[in-house]
Amino acid sequence: MHIVGVILMLVGVYGLLTNRHIIKMIIAINILEIGLNLFIISVGYSEGLIAPIITDINKNASNFADPLPQALVLTAIVIGVGTTAILLAVARKLYQQYGTFDIREMEGGR
Amino acid sequence: MIRPVLLVVIPLLLGFLSVMFKKQAKPMLIVAALLNVVMVFVIEKGMYYLGNHKPPYGIVLNIDSYSLYALVVLNLVFTALILLNLVKVERIASILLITLAGLNGMLMTGDLFNLFVFMEISAIAAFMIVTTNKKLVHVFNYMIIAIVGSSMYLFGVILLYSQYGTLNMDKLASLMGENTPGTYIPIIMIFAGLAVETKLLPFNGWVKGILANSDSFVGPMIGSIYSGVFLIVFGRLFTDVFVLSPQVKLLLSVVAIVTIIAGEFAAFSSLKLRQILLYSSIAQSGLAVVLFINGYGSVAILVVFANVVAKLVLFTLAGIMANSHMETEHTAFENIYNNKTGNLDDVEALSGIFLKNPLNGIAFTVSALSLGSLPFFFGFFVKINVLYSMFNNGDYVLPAIILVASLIEGAYIIRMLVKLWNPGKEGEKATKEAVTPLNYEINQLICMAILLISLSLLVLGVSPDLAISRADEAGMDLEYNISTEYVELEGGMK
Numbered sequence: 001m002h003i004v005g006v007i008l009m010l011v012g013v014y015g016l017l018t019n020r021h022i023i024k025m026i027i028a029i030n031i032l033e034i035g036l037n038l039f040i041i042s043v044g045y046s047e048g049l050i051a052p053i054i055t056d057i058n059k060n061a062s063n064f065a066d067p068l069p070q071a072l073v074l075t076a077i078v079i080g081v082g083t084t085a086i087l088l089a090v091a092r093k094l095y096q097q098y099g100t101f102d103i104r105e106m107e108g109g110r
Numbered sequence: 111m112i113r114p115v116l117l118v119v120i121p122l123l124l125g126f127l128s129v130m131f132k133k134q135a136k137p138m139l140i141v142a143a144l145l146n147v148v149m150v151f152v153i154e155k156g157m158y159y160l161g162n163h164k165p166p167y168g169i170v171l172n173i174d175s176y177s178l179y180a181l182v183v184l185n186l187v188f189t190a191l192i193l194l195n196l197v198k199v200e201r202i203a204s205i206l207l208i209t210l211a212g213l214n215g216m217l218m219t220g221d222l223f224n225l226f227v228f229m230e231i232s233a234i235a236a237f238m239i240v241t242t243n244k245k246l247v248h249v250f251n252y253m254i255i256a257i258v259g260s261s262m263y264l265f266g267v268i269l270l271y272s273q274y275g276t277l278n279m280d281k282l283a284s285l286m287g288e289n290t291p292g293t294y295i296p297i298i299m300i301f302a303g304l305a306v307e308t309k310l311l312p313f314n315g316w317v318k319g320i321l322a323n324s325d326s327f328v329g330p331m332i333g334s335i336y337s338g339v340f341l342i343v344f345g346r347l348f349t350d351v352f353v354l355s356p357q358v359k360l361l362l363s364v365v366a367i368v369t370i371i372a373g374e375f376a377a378f379s380s381l382k383l384r385q386i387l388l389y390s391s392i393a394q395s396g397l398a399v400v401l402f403i404n405g406y407g408s409v410a411i412l413v414v415f416a417n418v419v420a421k422l423v424l425f426t427l428a429g430i431m432a433n434s435h436m437e438t439e440h441t442a443f444e445n446i447y448n449n450k451t452g453n454l455d456d457v458e459a460l461s462g463i464f465l466k467n468p469l470n471g472i473a474f475t476v477s478a479l480s481l482g483s484l485p486f487f488f489g490f491f492v493k494i495n496v497l498y499s500m501f502n503n504g505d506y507v508l509p510a511i512i513l514v515a516s517l518i519e520g521a522y523i524i525r526m527l528v529k530l531w532n533p534g535k536e537g538e539k540a541t542k543e544a545v546t547p548l549n550y551e552i553n554q555l556i557c558m559a560i561l562l563i564s565l566s567l568l569v570l571g572v573s574p575d576l577a578i579s580r581a582d583e584a585g586m587d588l589e590y591n592i593s594t595e596y597v598e599l600e601g602g603m604k
Contacts, residue, residue, distance in 0.1 A: 009265070016258065022250060029257055036261050036268075043272040068277075069268070072223055076264065079230045083257050086237050090253065094246050106247045 001042035008035025044069030117214040125207030135203035143189040165278040172220035179584040180342040195327040209235040248319030263303025269296035307340040321388035329425030338418040345402040349588040369396030374518040383455040408585025423477040462533025462545035473564040480567040482523035488570040
């Protein structure tokens with residue numbers, strides 16, 4: 001899962017470097033963030049561990065997974081949603097202003 | 111006893127309330143800013159555990175001399191900037207309340223992930239602040255670079271967590287060994303993440319687009335306050351928390367030195383006022399970073415402080431001048447610029463403008479000369495301290511680089527000031543006719559306030575004892591880890 005996370009992050013970076021379409025760039029940023037979130041989750045996971053929720057069945061268990069990365073990912077997802085919302089708002093304004101989503105055409109006209 | 115968390119909670123609460131009571135947003139902002147100024151002078155040093163949860167389960171706020179020094183400067187400068195731009199802050203008062211909460215949180219937190227959250231809060235607020243420039247392509251570029259930077263920071267933090275099992279800065283500092291190859295990648299990732307906002311090469315591609323189009327509010331906010339806070343946070347992490355191996359230290363120093371040199375040369379070759387200032391900001395950031403990395407915490411704090419105050423004045427005045435307008439019809443200028451207002455900040459076009467506004471001229475000159483480290487100004491004492499510390503430490507390469515950079519800096523600052531005071535071409539006699547037809551309006555109260563802020567650099571230059579002794583105290587907290595309180599592992603409720 002570590003590797004999948006890192007690969008997704010690299011895909012996101014590749015997308016950012018090769019795309020000039022701003023919606024595609026926003027999608028690339030999201031892929032990067034998803035990869036990062038997956039990587040964070042993978043840090044707290046090991047084979048044979050159980051979910052860190054105490055119930056009657058497992059109250060004496062000691063093989064709980066580390067709950068901290070999950071809490072971190074929850075926060076990171078919320079932040080990611082916030083930044084994506086702003087990016088999309090700016091993208092919409094850019095489209096209204098320039099009539100295109102291609103950043104090269106906008107840069108030519110700024 | 112005042113709890114330091116109130117520095118975050120009050121602006122944050124008012125920020126949300128201001129969305130519901132829009133008409134009261136500006137008064138709320140002013141109240142929060144002033145309250146924060148009062149609070150930073152009465153809060154006591156110590157480690158504050160939020161909700162009484164001990165680390166590693168809880169978050170700790172670390173109030174030591176270092177963070178207190180930064181909090182005082184941040185809240186004073188932030189409040190001054192708000193009061194100087196009372197009209198402009200009207201529309202973005204809610205965002206500025208969130209900014210205030212985020213920046214204060216960044217300076218106080220003792221937890222790496224909590225720092226990420228505060229960084230993101232501040233960054234999201236910054237995105238909204240820079241949209242007021244109306245240069246949305248540049249804003250989009252800035253957002254993309256900043257988001258990638260924060261992702262790199264988070265990646266580095268998680269790598270450290272997976273290695274050491276803690277996000278607490280003090281605990282991490284006690285666990286990290288000097289020659290641990292596994293920490294190279296996380297440290298470089300975190301460095302790259304912070305390099306975006308501290309404007310280091312090659313992560314500063316956004317700076318020109320944002321600051322070269324900034325007005326009298328966005329310029330000081332991003333170029334002075336944000337930059338200062340991120341540099342202080344950088345200092346905390348790279349001097350107090352991470353133990354850098356000689357190889358990593360060398361690598362990061364080279365990046366910072368290249369930033370200094372590139373920044374100074376770019377400023378030297380720029381002909382526009384705000385471009386000169388933004389490139390100078392980049393160089394100053396590089397200087398602060400190289401000092402922090404090499405353990406000169408006290409002087410690095412002084413560099414940041416001197417730069418924040420000087421840039422507050424310079425960017426404010428440059429922003430005001432950039433929106434100057436023609437006083438009378440002037441064919442030559444119309445031919446050159448083909449419009450009558452907006453973004454006329456060519457130094458050439460503004461020649462002699464200070465003859466029309468001498469008080470602004472004095473404020474600008476004092477701040478610029480302090481930035482250029484001329485004697486009797488605060489910047490000079492800072493530079494002397496930098497060199498003195500390095501020579502004392504037997505370091506001769508860095509001072510040589512800093513001296514060369516200072517020479518270039520002095521040259522372009524003097525050249526800029528001569529042009530702004532002295533109308534006409536080089537070698538020709540200055541005449542009234544040669545004075546720029548451009549003019550700008552500035553409220554007399556704001557004019558006097560800016561002058562007072564800039565004169566503080568002169569006062570501090572003549573009597574720098576207080577600033578230097580406080581910075582020494584703050585630096586001691588970093589270098590000798592006095593601020594590092596050993597944290598028990600057990601956690602839970604106290």
